[in-house]
Amino acid sequence: MAGPLLQTKFHVPRRRRALVSRPRLSDRLTRGTESALTLVSAPAGFGKTTLLTEWLADWLAAAPAAERSAAWLSLDERDNDPALFWRYLVAALDSVAPGVGASALALLQSTQPAAEAVLATLLNDLGAVPNDVVLVLDDFHVIEAGEVQDGMAFLLEHLPPQIRLVIAGRADPALPLARLRGRGELVEVRAADLRFSPDEAAAYLNGVMNLALTPQDVEALEGRTEGWIAALQLAALSIQGRDDVAGFIAGFAGDDRYIVDYLAQEVLQRQPGSVRDFLLQTSILGRLNGPLCDAVTGQGGGRATLEALDRGNLFLVPLDDQRQWYRYHHLFADVLQAHLMEEQPDRIRELHRRASDWYEQRGERSEAVHHALAGEDFERAADLVEPTIPELRRNRQEATLRSWLEALPDELFRVRPVLTVGLVSSLMVRGDFDGVEARLRQAEKWLDPTADRTGMAVVDEDAFRTLPTAIAMYRAGTALVRGDVAGTMTHARRALDLADEDDHLARGAPAALLGLAYWTSGDLDESSRLYVDAMVSLTRAGYHSDVLGGSIALADMRLAQGRLREAMGIFERGLQRAERSQPVLRGAADMHVGLSHVLRERGDLDAARMHLQASSELGEHVGLPQNRYRWRVAMARIREAGGDLVGALDLLDEAERVYVGDFSPDVRPVPALRARVLVAQGRWAEALDWAQERGLSVDDQLSYLREFEHVTLARALSARYTAERDEWSIREAAALLERLRSAAEDGGRTGSLLDVLVVQSLASQAQGDLPAALISLRRALTLAEPEGYVRIFVDEGAPMASLLRVVAKEGDPGSYVRRLLAAFDGTKVRKPVSPEVIDPLSPREIDVLRLLGTDLDGPDIARRLFVSLNTVRTHTKNIYAKLGVNNRRSAVRRAEDLGLMVRPR
Amino acid sequence: MTTDDDAGRYEIRVEGHLASRWAVWFDGMSLTSESDGTTSIRGQVIDQAALHGLLQRLRDTGLPLISVTQLDPSITESTPTPRRNAT
Structure with a gap:
């Protein structure tokens, strides 16, 4: 099941033969197409589905087919798995607006399913749908997962006006209904509206069912059932063919019993014994077809019985147009x-067992597991679940897997090592690390070759073979989360040693963890070597989005090593890889931000700014979780370079608010960046306050993790000396810097070394020791020139400019120093490019614009973007208007001038 | 995980009389048809999640819900429900 979707869930229930027409409700539903949400909320048996079916058919018929379409999705408990729910929802929309879900579906399968990313992609495509679409979500009350409800609220908030949502169910959904009501964006049909009025009851009993009842009888039935439609239907079935109708009605009306029970019993009693048995035994099935019923009852003729029940209108709901699948009315x-x-309690397990067998033979594992669990046949369920784990994981159906594993009794895991490790990974995905080690030990004890393996149950032999690797890997993961670097290294190395040469995933993941551990400890040579290996393995294993995330880490390591060019290459290749993929891979936005960082460092502020703009145009959903903060830091540094220190501080404050941690060490913390800007503003006292709060001191033992903060402290102390001339500050700063310098040299961290040398040079200058200042500076220049560093000098302003002028005077300055000096002037006179002068293009228009710059023709562009040719024409027209041009070539040229065509450099 | 605080005896009242066969459907709770045409469903639930599960099952039957009451264990344990109304 992890693979194909059940088509019966998309089936729009067909119109019943004859119905009571309900114009007042149909009118209200038609009005609902003007509102964001229509809610049909009432208990079971109130005719919700029938009303919607009936109305949809009329609504669709009232306009040309090209203008209106409707999608239907019947939900069940299993759709509480967000990965599954969104796949079904997107597929339902895709069935009426072909292509509209392609990007979202690809995203769902290719990356971690961040619901908002998937939905943003879907919404973007829905915006281009030309016709009116109604999406009905039936039985929505089964949805309890908060993640799904949140996603639905997000969808509802952003739905384009031509897409209308109808939610039907037995309980009000956890959506912001009051707000929608207040805005007039909610149309409701509730139990009071759905109950049959006396007239409707009469029309049903005497018109549709032809019972020829007296007005008194109709009144009695209507009164007793209170217009509950299912009860009236059952009553009608009980009355059919009965002699003493009045007596039956009188007996029924004077009875206090649960109506449905009373009437269903009446109906059941009048069935032949074989039909009654059939009904009871197949009642355990969520869906019924002939062969399945035969398997469960152990008899033939299931299909004929179903057809007979359908003809007799016996509460059978068809699930397709071929009359293959049905379900009973709930x-x-x-x-x-x-x-x-009550009658056959001992048979229930056996019935489930047969259903489970039938589904297993047909390869429908999810249904097979469902019935095994319902029949409390846990051994069987475990046997079925175990080999499904890899597939569920690939499809990111963590919630489904967890719900299965949690339904199994604990003692079962004791003898099932593979299943136990599956449970561990499920716990870790949820961030639950507590019982992990005990579970791993439980699994591990079966791995000892000398152990007695009698009693052990393993279905997935392949998984058992690689279990030692998996166990070591999960141990490394828990150690890293606990901040235990040594433990991470030990376990990750063990996992790497145990992994098969050709098992790329099993090699890539521990190599990356080991790399992270070395990075945290400051050994960048080793960490980057491991990371390169990890990325190669993960690429081979097909985990492209994870590779993009990893390349950010690798580029960060390169930056610390002072290898600006390599960092740039990593981001460029990453961007190409991300953009080659359709849809664009999550992480593409991060690549632009990375490029912006490197380009700014190299002094190309315009290009740096364009990449940030390109990143925002791609949208947040194409960014990894940290991109929000990284983007703001990058923009803050650009503002700082432009002399706007106040603006830089604002952005850093925002960056701090949206910061989210991940496995990578936070080696350039935002508060430290903020403190540096404060120093540049002359607010060194506040920077020193920050250092005190952070518990930083000049005597600290040095570690790579705090290197950036320590250099920042030295800057603040040096600034205090410049202002107050207190010898203590400069002495302490100088000593700290000297220690930092040798630590950076030892760790091969040229990027850090440059940072230290620049501060050392300025500190010496402040003390009036020009020769020492020049020694530090010259060394920095030698290291920085091959990589093209600019801002690390130029951001220091006038004091650095005067030192560089001395260097220039004292000998042949070389083109590098001249370029740096020129950059100081540029900072003052630089004119901002302002793409804002034009009416901003929408993200979709920018997509079209970029493709206009290629050789593709209109139909090709339409196919590439999964939209119609007409949509492309509309976008093109708008682009021309906004850019003030009238043909493709000038549009492209104008866009290039404005930096809108920005491409990897 | 559940805590003992969540567990307890509850009485749920619905409109209409439910045949005793439905006791199995409601996880072995005891059903009592009251003379006012309602049914009391009484019994132990292990935690809040179980109580909500029970309420959902009730919702699915379409029986109108009248009240949900937590019973004081000191009283109800010793008080059997004598009124059994046969309609």
Whole structure:
């Protein structure tokens, strides 16, 4: 099941033969197409589905087919797995607006399913749908998962006006209904509206069912059922063919019993014994077809029986147009099951067992597991679940896997090592690390070759073979989360040693963890070597989005090593890889931000700014979780370079607010960046306050993790000396810097070394020791020139400019120093490019614009973007208007001038 | 995980009389048809999640819900429910 979707869930229920027409409700539903949400909320058996079916058919018929379409999705409990829910929802929309879900579906399968990313992509495509679409989500009350409800609220908030949502269910959904009501964006049909009025009851009983009842009888039935449609239907079925109708009605009306139970029993009693048995035994099935019913009852003729029940209108709901799949009406199914439990309690397990077998033979594992669990056949369920784990994981159906594993009794895991490790990974995905080690030990004890393996149950032999690797890997992961670097290294190395040469995933993941551990400890040569290996393995294993995330870490390591060019190459290749993929891979936005960082460092502020703009145009959903903060830091540094220190501080404050941690060490913390800007503003006292709060001191033992903060402290102390001339500050700063310099040299961290040398040079200058200042500076220049560093000098302003002028005077300055000096002037006179002068293009228009710059023709562009040719024409027209041009070539040229065509350099 | 605080005896009242066969459907709770045409469903639930599960099952039957009451264990344990109304 992890693979194909059940087509019966998309089936729009067909119109029943004859119905009571309900114009007042249909009118209200039609009005609902003007509102964001229509809610049909009432208990079971109130005719919700029938009303919607009936209305949809009329609504669709009232306009040309090209203008209106409707999608239907019947939900069940399993859709509480967000990965599955969104796949179904997107597929339902895709069925009426072909192509509209392609990007979202690809995203769902290719990356971690961040619901908002998937939905943003879907919404973007829905915006281009030309016709009106109604999406009905039936039985929405089964959805309890908060993640799904949040996603639905987000979707509802951003739905384009031509897409209308109808939610039907037995309970009000956890959506912001009051707000929608207040804005007039909610149309409701509730139980009071759905109850049959006396007239409707008469029309049903005498018109549709042809019962020829007296007005008194109709009144009695209507009164007793209070217009509850399912009860009236059951009553009508009970009355059909009865002689003493008045007596039956009188007996029924004077009875206090649960109506449905009373009437269903009446109906059941009048069925032949074989039909009654069939109904009870098949009541355990969520869906029924002939062969499945045969398997469960152990008899033939299931299909014929179903057809007969359907003809007799016996609460059977068809799930397709071929009359293959049916289900019982929920109310009726409940009554049948209650009877089954009372009359044949010992048979229930066997019935589930047969259903489970049938589904297993057909390869429908999810249904097979469902029935095994329902029949409390846990051994069987475990046997079925174990080999499904890799597939569920690939499809990111963590919630489904967890719900299965949690339904299994604990003692079962004791003898099932593979299943136990599956449970561990499920716990870790949820951030639950507590019981992990005990579980791993439990699994591990079966791995000892001398152990007695009798009693052990393993279905997935491949997984058992690689279990030692998996166990070591999960141990490394828990150690890293606990901040235990040594433990991470030990376990990750063990996992790497144990992994097969050709098992790329099993090699890539521990190599990356080991790399992170070395990075945290400041050994960048080793960490980057491991990371390169990890990325190669993960690429081979097809985990492209994870590779993009990893390349950010690798580029960060290169930056610390002072290898600006390599960092740039990593981001460029990453961007190409991300953009080659359709849809653009999550992480593409991060690549632009990375490029912006490097380009700014090299002094190309315009290009740096354009990449930031390109990153925002891609949208947040194409960014990894940290991109929000990284983007703001990058923009803050650009503002700082432009002399706007106040603006830089604002952005850093924002960056701090949106910061989220991940496995990578936070080696350039935002508060430290902020403190540096404060120093540049002359607010060194506040920077020193920050250092005190952070518990930083000049005597600290040095570690790579705090290197950036320590250099920042030295800057603040040096600034205090410049202002107050207190010898203590400069002495302490100088000593700290000297220690930092040798630590950076030892760790091969040229990037850090440059940072230290620049501060050392300025500190010496402040003390009036020009020769020492020049020694530090010259060394920095030698290291920085091959990599093209600019801002690390130029951001220091006038004091650095005067030192560089001395260097220039004292000998042949070389083109590098001249370029740096020129950059100081540029900072003052630089004119901002302002793409804002034009009416901003929408993200979709920018997509079209970029493709206009290629050789693709209109139909090709339409195919590439999964939209119609007409949509492309509309976008093109808008682009021309906004750019003030009238043909493709000038549009491209104008866009290039404005930096809108920005491409990897 | 559940805590003992969540567990307890509850009485749920619904409109209409439910046949005793439905007791299995409601996880072995005891059903009592009251003379006012309602049914009391009484019994132990292990935690809040179980109580909500029970309420959902009730919702699915379409029986109108009248009240949900937590019973004081000191009283109800010793007080059997004598009124059994046969309609």
